[in-house]
Amino acid sequence: MNRLVILDRDGVVNQDSDAYVKSLDEWHPIPGSIEAIARLTQAGFLVAVATNQSGIARGYFTEQTLHEMNNRMLDLVTAAGGRINAIAYCPHGPEDNCSCRKPAPGLIFQIEKMLDHKAQGAYFVGDSLRDLEAARDAGCHPVLVTSGKGQKTLAKLPETEFADIPVFADLAAFTEDLLRNS
Template sequence: MNKLVILDRDGVINQDSDAYVKSVEEWIPIPGSAEAIARLCKAGYQVAVATNQSGLGRGYFSQSDLDAMHAKMIDLIEAAGGELAGIFYCPHTPEEHCDCRKPLPGLIHQIERHLGVSAEGALMVGDSLRDLQAGQACGCRAALVLTGKGQRTLDKGEGLEQASIYKDLKSLVNELLN
């Protein structure tokens, strides 16, 4: 079994906002998410983050704001005893037609290259269909969490035939490790 877990950020690790998460103050962890990531690490999994951050390209926040949000996330995960294998983000707007904006698999390919592993059989965890589609394009198993936009995604019901569904990241990790 592939011991790589790829997580979307907003709505999976931290609370999401339709107005974008724009600052370290707005970056609020979902209860239990940092501890869940630490448990995965302690169980021998590599955990990477793949996140669309078009707010950067749209000018809603700066690179230093994004760096501060990621530093906060890393600090919380490390305080819980975990470590991220990497944070990979797409700064582009949809109009830029890049290959890294999910649902395209560019971020997953970056993770594969950086870690020297295949994502085939890895677990892709997201709260939107585009997260799952990016992972599935690389042979990942799909898991939808109902935090963030997850409930809205579930209510639409499209494209979730292959996905496992969990209340939140903590519930997913509890089931995966038990």
């Protein structure tokens, strides 16, 4: 079993917003998510975050603000006894045609390089179809959580592509299941 778990950020670790999470004041962890990351770490998993952050390209916030939000996440995880081993983000907009914006798997490949660890066979937990597609294309096991935009994603999920995908209420429920069964 690959001991790497990759997480989308907005909607998996923290509350999401259709208006974008644009500031430290708007960044709020989903209940149980920080503790779930700590539990994964304590069970010997590497944890990484792969997140599209097109709000930077759109001018809604700066990379400095993104780093402040990510640092808050890192501090909370550390305080809970866990660790996030890598964070990869795409600052581009959808029209930029970059290789890192999900559904492209570029962020996953960046994480592989950062950690010197293959992602094939790792779990990738997300709340959007883009997350699931990136996971599949990088050889990861896609997992859908219905927190964030996951309920909407579940309602329009292409059954032929993702018929057997595991679905959980949130990161805490996924973590509980993974640790119970590993």
